[in-house]
Every structure is written in structure tokens, then in C-alpha cells.
Amino acid sequence: xxxxxxxxxxxxxxxxxxxxxxxxxxxxxxxxxxxxxxxxxxxxxxxxxxxxxxxxxxxxxxxxxxxxxxxxxxxxxxxxxxxxxxxxxxxxxxxxxxxxxxxxxxxxxxxxxxxxxxxxxxxxxxxxxxxxxxxxxxxxxxxxxxxxxxxxxxxxxxxxxxxxxxxxxxxxxxxxxxxxxxxxxxxxxxxxxxxxxxxxxxxxxxxxxxxxxxxxxxxxxxxxxxxxxxxxxxxxxxxxxxxxxxxxxxxxxxxxxxxxxxxxxxxxxxxxxxxxxxxxxxxxxxxxxxxxxxxxxxxxxxxxxxxxxxxxxxxxxxxxxxxxxxxxxxxxxxxxxxxxxxxxxxxxxxxxxxxxxxxxxxxxxxxxxxxxxxxxxxxxxxxxxxxxxxxxxxxxxxxxxxxxxxxxxxxxxxxxxxxxxxxxxxxxxxxxxxxxxxxxxxxxxxxxxxxxxxxxxxxxxxxxxxxxxxxxxxxxxxxxxxxxxxxxxxxxxxxxxxxxxxxxxxxxxxxxxxxxxxxxxxxxxxxxxxxxxxxxxxxxxxxxxxxxxxxxxxxxxxxxxxxxxxxxxxxxxxxxxxxxxxxxxxxxxxxxxxxxxxxxxxxxxxxxxxxxxxxxxxxxxxxxxxxxxxxxxxxxxxxxxxxxxxxxxxxxxx
Amino acid sequence: xxxxxxxxxxxxxxxxxxxxxxxxxxxxxxxxxxxxxxxxxxxxxxxxxxxxxxxxxxxxxxxxxxxxxxxxxxxxxxxxxxxxxxxxxxxxxxxxxx
Numbered sequence: 098x099x100x101x102x103x104x105x106x107x108x109x110x111x112x113x114x115x116x117x118x119x120x121x122x123x124x125x126x127x128x129x130x131x132x133x134x135x136x137x138x139x140x141x142x143x144x145x146x147x148x149x150x151x152x153x154x155x156x157x158x159x160x161x162x163x164x165x166x167x168x169x170x171x172x173x174x175x176x177x178x179x180x181x182x183x184x185x186x187x188x189x190x191x192x193x194x195x196x197x198x199x200x201x202x203x204x205x206x207x208x209x210x211x212x213x214x215x216x217x218x219x220x221x222x223x224x225x226x227x228x229x230x231x232x233x234x235x236x237x238x239x240x241x242x243x244x245x246x247x248x249x250x251x252x253x254x255x256x257x258x259x260x261x262x263x264x265x266x267x268x269x270x271x272x273x274x275x276x277x278x279x280x281x282x283x284x285x286x287x288x289x290x291x292x293x294x295x296x297x298x299x300x301x302x303x304x305x306x307x308x309x310x311x312x313x314x315x316x317x318x319x320x321x322x323x324x325x326x327x328x329x330x331x332x333x334x335x336x337x338x339x340x341x342x343x344x345x346x347x348x349x350x351x352x353x354x355x356x357x358x359x360x361x362x363x364x365x366x367x368x369x370x371x372x373x374x375x376x377x378x379x380x381x382x383x384x385x386x387x388x389x390x391x392x393x394x395x396x397x398x399x400x401x402x403x404x405x406x407x408x409x410x411x412x413x414x415x416x417x418x419x420x421x422x423x424x425x426x427x428x429x430x431x432x433x434x435x436x437x438x439x440x441x442x443x444x445x446x447x448x449x450x451x452x453x454x455x456x457x458x459x460x461x462x463x464x465x466x467x468x469x470x471x472x473x474x475x476x477x478x479x480x481x482x483x484x485x486x487x488x489x490x491x492x493x494x495x496x497x498x499x500x501x502x503x504x505x506x507x508x509x510x511x512x513x514x515x516x517x518x519x520x521x522x523x524x525x526x527x528x529x530x531x532x533x534x535x536x537x538x539x540x541x542x543x544x545x546x547x548x549x550x551x552x553x554x555x556x557x558x559x560x561x562x563x564x565x566x567x568x569x570x571x572x573x574x575x576x577x578x579x580x581x582x583x584x585x586x587x588x589x590x591x592x593x594x595x596x597x598x599x600x601x602x603x604x605x606x607x608x609x610x611x612x613x614x615x616x617x618x619x620x621x622x623x624x625x626x627x628x629x630x631x632x633x634x635x636x637x638x639x640x641x642x643x644x645x646x647x648x649x650x651x652x653x654x655x656x657x658x659x660x661x662x663x664x665x666x667x668x669x670x671x672x673x674x675x676x677x678x679x680x681x682x683x684x685x686x687x688x689x690x691x692x693x694x695x696x697x698x699x700x701x702x703x704x705x706x707x708x709x710x711x712x713x714x715x716x717x718x719x720x721x722x723x724x725x726x727x728x729x730x731x732x733x734x735x736x737x738x739x740x741x742x743x744x745x746x747x748x749x750x751x
Numbered sequence: 752x753x754x755x756x757x758x759x760x761x762x763x764x765x766x767x768x769x770x771x772x773x774x775x776x777x778x779x780x781x782x783x784x785x786x787x788x789x790x791x792x793x794x795x796x797x798x799x800x801x802x803x804x805x806x807x808x809x810x811x812x813x814x815x816x817x818x819x820x821x822x823x824x825x826x827x828x829x830x831x832x833x834x835x836x837x838x839x840x841x842x843x844x845x846x847x848x849x
Contacts, residue, residue, distance in 0.1 A: 727848050728848050729846065729848030730845060731845075732773065732842075739769060739772075739773065
């Protein structure tokens, strides 16, 4: 276990090597592929070894490895340290495991791109920071990873920066994340003020004595932390960057904006579970915001035509579920959904990548300017991309919550926990209901996406059709592995009700034990639980059947000929006009303030006008007065001189 | 001994010098008035040297040496100005002004 440093260091080495190659020999694609994928697979192997070691020894607390003093200032003492415990173990497995598959997929997807080496360098750097985030043994170390993944997200969203929209999407993501980062920082300051330490072990050891449950301080700290989460994990009100982040390459969307980085907020809440358990108000806010986001994003996904946008809103929605889980105190359920979501959402994104790859290829061959991501240009792709079709259906059933696919177990567990909490705090019934409604919509919009993409007649175009083809094995291989995980991921945490051992819950028990004292898991009678399960399955089935019955892919026309949306459909297609609302309320006033007050007023008026030009004008005026004395009349000089001498003498000779 | 008289003569000489510098406009005359002031000072030095020590007398030599050098440079300048301007009237020589 002591070589856990190898896990983050391997991707860092990959970044250094690939970065050097990107600068020196960007054409060396074979070397880049071997390094880029190799370090990830090696990191995964190291992670497996670490976790196996952890599973064998099962230490009572987290195992902390301290490497050097980072910030020794006064009573603040932060060390660069990594921490291995069951929670970080799950995370490093997900990050390196799913990451390896996505790196492998990228070899095929990005193969023709000129920035291939740069791409892999960024991707490796991202994985390094993500591993620092989940392995960090203190809030500041975690914050380094937190910022680092934000940076890589920015770099990769704007990977094709020669298109202005892509560069803008990157900036948007970065700026919105900064708002969240402010919350994280404020939380750290408050935490240090009240606890006097920032490393996890000390903080959680002292938290129970430093705070009383429901304390204003701990509520503020957790709310600030959650503000950070809403930025990183794309929750209301800071979610709007994630759909725009789809401007990046599709494997990036799969890795960063679906499977790993966006789950950092869920990880943070699960990591700080004791603090959240001590602040019931914050926990309710977390669950409430999560439930609202789950439903809100799902409604938007109903009317998106861009295949990646559907998945983006679906991601926002599923992240909402995870927050319902961790906000309810079902930390294991939240982390469970995090893991299963990583499987099926990575699969969906990579599958959409495979579709886009085929579409782009076809349009590229015929020099057509059509949108390769618009579902209205797809249709009937199942005969051209059979593997992708089958695997994406598996993922769709998983996300919809159809047993026995992975998503069913995790989603059901979250909803069950929310319902159980409702017995003591009725507001959780509302959250549960919102979640259930979102589940219905999830099944509906995912089926809609599958229908429009793979079923019905093909709308790509006569000439293009001949060029549609299945992706190479290097792309379908990772898809198949993810398909298997989406199919069987549920066994990780099979509930006792279905004859399982709730393995993940037991595995995470050392992490969540302290929180369970303050926020014991609510239990429901087995009968009620069965009812909930049946209800969830019926709802999911209803969504799928409803979509199949209501939507007719044959009636769809290509994007070019599509009529404009009307009524509610238009509102949904325009994402409830939230971007426009933010633009009016925040962006424009801010831009106005910057232009009129800061630029024209302070910069040009005060600094340039009064400061720079003002001091010059004063000097000039003084110089003019002086120059009047220099009139060229020697007599005048002499008079001045004599008068001066007389005055000096008078002053001196008293 | 004779200190008061010597100082009186020196003061009169100095005032004449100052008045000359102030009222005359011919560069040469002004120059001579400056010399007059220097010599008034020299006289003061000599007068005080009787009671305060020989340093005053030594200083007079320095003043005379400096005055000689100054006269040489000053007259050379006046000469050069005259070649350019055809006059040594200071009211006409006023190129350097703000």
C-alpha cells in the first residue's frame, strides 16, 4: 500500500512525456498512444494492488502517507499527504479503470486529429489531478486536485480552440467553476477557524466536539462546501456550463463531464459526511437541490436534438440523484450510483462518440455541412453500427433503472433511502417524488434518443449512407467492457432484500461510521421496500413504453427541414431560457459595470485621468510657473539674487 | 586697529558693486562691479585677519586666483557673445528664457 504515490505519479509521467512529444514530435502518434494508454493501465494495476492490499488488511482508520511539509505557517500545518481508505479506494478504481477504457477509445476516436499528442497530454494530466483530488489527505491537497481538474476541463473543452464557440464554452466552464471554488475556499477558512486543522483525520476527529449538531458554523461550512459542489458537479444554480462543455471531444465528455470530474462534488460530500451529518439543514439543502436538479435537467433533456446535449442534461440529472443520496445520509448509495453512473454514462458517451465518429466520417467524405451530432440527421443506425446499438441499449436500460442492470440498484437505493427519511422528515417525500418523476422522464428521453438515433428510417442522406460504418475494435472494445459493467455493476451493492450482501455499503462502513451516529440510516419495512421497487420499475417501464408509443421516428425530418418548436417544446428546447436569464441578470450587468464603471470610470477616469495624466498636468503647470521666472533679463536675475541673499542673511544673522 | 574704518570702506565698495550690477546694462561694467564686490570682501578678510588669524589673508590669495580665472573666462564669453550679437548690452542678450 505504501506505493500508492505511484497511482497519481504514473499519469503525471505520461503528461510530461506526451507534453514533450506534443512540443517536439507531434506526429509520433504511436508513441503517444503507447504512453498515454500505458500509464493509465499501469495506474489501474497499481490502484488494484493498493485496493487489494487495503482489502486484505482492513485497517480501522484511513492510512495516511505523508511526503513533505507543504504549508507550515504558524498553527496551520498542511502536509502533502495521500490517504487510502475505502472511499478513495473506490474512487481510484473508477477513475483509473474507466479512464483506461476511455483513453483506449480515444486512440481510435482522436486518431486523425492533429493535436493528438496534446490531447493525450491533457488527458493524462487530468487523470493525475483527479487522483490527487480523491487521494488527498486534507482539504488543501484535495483543493489542488479540484483546481487542477478544472484547469484540464477548461483545456479539453476548448481543445478545438480555433472555433470561438468552443473557446467560449471552456471559459464558461472555468468561470462558473470559480464561483464554486470560492465556496470551497470559504469553507476551508471557516473550518480552520473553528477546528484549527485541515487534514481529514484531525478534522473528523475533532468535529464531533468542535460542533454541536445543527451549529450555525458547521451549517455555514457545509453550505459553502456544497456551493463548491454545485460548481464542480453541475447542480442548480451553476449547472449551465456542463451542457456547453460538450464542445470538447466526446471521450473528454465521457471521462471528465460524465464519469469522473463532475462526481467530485459527490465525493466531497461523501468525504465530509460527518460535517454534513452534523448539519441537518445543509443535508436537506443538498438533497433538495439534487432532487430539483434531477427533475429540471431531465425536462430539458426531453427536447434536445444534439445527441451529446441529451447525455449532458442526463448527466446533470443523474448527478442530482447522487446528491439526493448523499444528502439523505445514504452515502454508500450515492457513491454506488456514482460508480454505476460512471459505467453506463461513459458507455453512453463513448457510444455517442462512435455514432458521431461514423456520422462525421460520412459527412466528411461527401463534404456535407450537415450537423453530425443532430439526431434528426441520424435514424436507423442500428444496421450500420450493430455493436454500438446493442451496447447503448444496455446503458439506456441501466440509466432508466430496469433490473437487473446496474442503474436500477443504485437509483432504487437512493430513492428508497429518501422515502425512508420521509417518515421522520416529510420534506423528503417531496424529494423522493421529484426523483421518481425524474426517473420517468429519464426513461422517456433516453428511449427517445435511442429511437431517433438507431431506429426508424435513416435520414443521413442518400450519398452519405454508403459511408456509415461501425467503429474499429479499439473503440468497440472499451464499449463492450463498459457494457459488461453496466450490466453487472449492480452486484457491487446488491441489497439484502434481493439476496445480496450490500458489499459496497459494508466496504464504505469505516468511512460513514461516524456520520451514522448523528444521522442513522432510516429503515423501511420489507413490504414497503418491495412496493417501492415495483413502483420504480413500473415508472421506468412506463417511460420507455410511453416513448415508444408516443414518438414516431418515421415522422422525423432532417434538421435542415425541421419546423421550429412551439409552446412548451420551445421553452424546453431553449433550456427554460436559463442561459438567457443568467445573461440578463448577471453577465450583462457585470459587463456593463466593467465597461462603464471599471473601465471608463475607474481605469480611464481615475487611474489614467487623475493618476497618470493628472500628475503630468500638475508637473507641467509647475514647470510653466518656473519658466515665467526664467525671462532672460539678467537684471531681474540679479535682483532676485540680491533679494535672496538679503533674506538669507537676515534669517541667519539674527 | 582701523577695523571699523576698513569694514566701512569694504561695505561702501560692496554696495557700489551691487548697485552697479543692478543698474548697469553693459556686460563689461557689470563684470567690473562683480570684481569690485570681490575686492570688498577681500578687504574684509584682511581687516579681520589682524584679530582672527592669518587664515583670512591666505583666503584672499585664493579669492584673487579665482577672480583672475573668472575674469579670463568671463571676458572670453563676453568676447564670443559680442562676435555673435554685435553688442554687450544685456537687455539684448536674452536668448535663454522659458
